[in-house]
Amino acid sequence: MNHIIMGMLYMELQMDKLQELLTITMEECGELIQACSKAIRCDDFHNNKKLIEEIGDVQCMIDLIHEYDLVSLDEINNRVGVKKQKLKKWSSLYE
Numbered sequence: 001m002n003h004i005i006m007g008m009l010y011m012e013l014q015m016d017k018l019q020e021l022l023t024i025t026m027e028e029c030g031e032l033i034q035a036c037s038k039a040i041r042c043d044d045f046h047n048n049k050k051l052i053e054e055i056g057d058v059q060c061m062i063d064l065i066h067e068y069d070l071v072s073l074d075e076i077n078n079r080v081g082v083k084k085q086k087l088k089k090w091s092s093l094y095e
Helices: 003-041 049-067 073-090
Strands: none
Touching: 003 049, 049 073
């Protein structure tokens, strides 16, 4: 095969992987939403195995998103700082 076709096949495979990566991330985020909701409904906040499992799954996907170079750690850390400032202003989580 010539280099153009090989390049196109490579790009198609990469797009399939990126789509899979983001699709699984969406699914895992949905499962974390459900675990959070159930923790609230059942008053089960500490040592909640399902919550721990789903947070770990989402963290794994975030790590993979970084490994696939969709975001850098600097970008993530900058955004964490922005979110913390908003929470300090608009919530009681940071005092």
